[in-house]
Amino acid sequence: MTKSHIQNAIKEAAEVIEKGGVCVIPTETGYGLSASIYNEDALRRIFEIKKRPFHKPLLILVNSIMDAPIDLLRISPLAKRLMERFWPGPLTLLLPAKGGISEFLTAGTEKVGVRISNNEIAQRLINEVKCPITATSANLSGMGLPKTIEEVKRQLVNPPPDYFLDGGKIKEGPPSTIVSIEDDNIEIIREGAIRKEDILALC
Numbered sequence: 151m152t153k154s155h156i157q158n159a160i161k162e163a164a165e166v167i168e169k170g171g172v173c174v175i176p177t178e179t180g181y182g183l184s185a186s187i188y189n190e191d192a193l194r195r196i197f198e199i200k201k202r203p204f205h206k207p208l209l210i211l212v213n214s215i216m217d218a219p220i221d222l223l224r225i226s227p228l229a230k231r232l233m234e235r236f237w238p239g240p241l242t243l244l245l246p247a248k249g250g251i252s253e254f255l256t257a258g259t260e261k262v263g264v265r266i267s268n269n270e271i272a273q274r275l276i277n278e279v280k281c282p283i284t285a286t287s288a289n290l291s292g293m294g295l296p297k298t299i300e301e302v303k304r305q306l307v308n309p310p311p312d313y314f315l316d317g318g319k320i321k322e323g324p325p326s327t328i329v330s331i332e333d334d335n336i337e338i339i340r341e342g343a344i345r346k347e348d349i350l351a352l353c
Contacts, residue, residue, distance in 0.1 A: 176317030
């Protein structure tokens with residue numbers, strides 16, 4: 151796709167999200183399902199599209215930690231070190247959530263998974279939408295992380311997402327590493343693109 155085609159596709163995807171739709175978008179690790187974190191109906195539809203159990207929360211993408219629905223006063227020094235070292239990139243941090251955000255994002259845990267993606271299309275889409283978006287993997291729950299739009303379309307058919315933003319084939323590799331931090335206590339929920347030893351080296 152040319153630059154103008156990509157920009158037009160980003161604008162179309164943003165319009166879909168702003169109207170309460172669900173889009174498939176590229177991230178640095180694979181394709182994800184995106185919706186505004188402030189639209190409950192769109193968040194619920196993501197669970198229906200993925201056939202995902204409701205007790206599994208949706209992670210979100212932001213371009214700045216200041217935009218995330220988290221309690222900034224409760225971010226620990228360790229969490230800040232991890233952000234400085236690995237963001238933008240495939241590290242999802244479970245951080246203290248602000249009150250009042252959707253339980254689709256917290257699953258009652260009082261934490262929300264946040265990442266700053268290093269995928270340029272994802273970054274531009276967030277800027278266009280002007281709010282955080284979800285980025286849970288665009289697959290049926292329990293299936294592998296899709297690396298192409300074609301893989302997504304084969305899985306998500308009933309019901310399908312509203313828009314497919316094609317960023318080409320994403321390089322092979324694991325999903326993001328997920329880390330939970332409470333004060334300076336760290337728990338690696340899922341080891342992925344960033345190795346456990348690289349995380350613990352900053353502790």
